[in-house]
Amino acid sequence: xxxxxxxxxxxxxxxxxxxxxxxxxxxxxxxxxxxxxxxxxxxxxxxxxxxxxxxxxxxxxxxxxxxxxxxxxxxxxxxxxxxxxxxxxxxxxxxxxxxxxxxxxxxxxxxxxxxxxxxxxxxxxxx
Numbered sequence: 001x002x003x004x005x006x007x008x009x010x011x012x013x014x015x016x017x018x019x020x021x022x023x024x025x026x027x028x029x030x031x032x033x034x035x036x037x038x039x040x041x042x043x044x045x046x047x048x049x050x051x052x053x054x055x056x057x058x059x060x061x062x063x064x065x066x067x068x069x070x071x072x073x074x075x076x077x078x079x080x081x082x083x084x085x086x087x088x089x090x091x092x093x094x095x096x097x098x099x100x101x102x103x104x105x106x107x108x109x110x111x112x113x114x115x116x117x118x119x120x121x122x123x124x125x126x127x
Contacts, residue, residue: 022071022074022092023066023069023071023072023073023074024073024076025062025073025075025076026075026078027055027058027059027075027077027078028077028078028079028080029051029054029055029077029078029079029080030079030080030081031051031079031081031082032047032081032082033047033048033051033081048116049116051079052112052115052116053112055077056108056111056112056115059075059091059111062075063093063097067096069095070095070096071095072093072094072095073092073093073095074090074091074092074093075091075092075093076088076089076090077089077115087118089115089118091115
């Protein structure tokens, strides 16, 4: 009896995953930026800002390509350090996160802030 219940529960879990309203997008980047550092140099912040802007551009491209899609997008950004370290960042975006140019700017600022906290960069978002 317990095996039947377990089998039914596992079947429900797998069917929920199959029909989930979320798509996972993997983005991979290579960088020489250290993930955790006490070094607060201008180079560190500039390189982090450039990489974050590249990530945001790629996220927006995926969203614009799938603008009629009603699913949420889970972005898994994987940053590989030249010394072999890997730093994954998960970012979930609701379907149609912006509807106008003004809300797109707000979305980009919030996305920038999310990734900025990951790198401890102190350069604020500016267009």
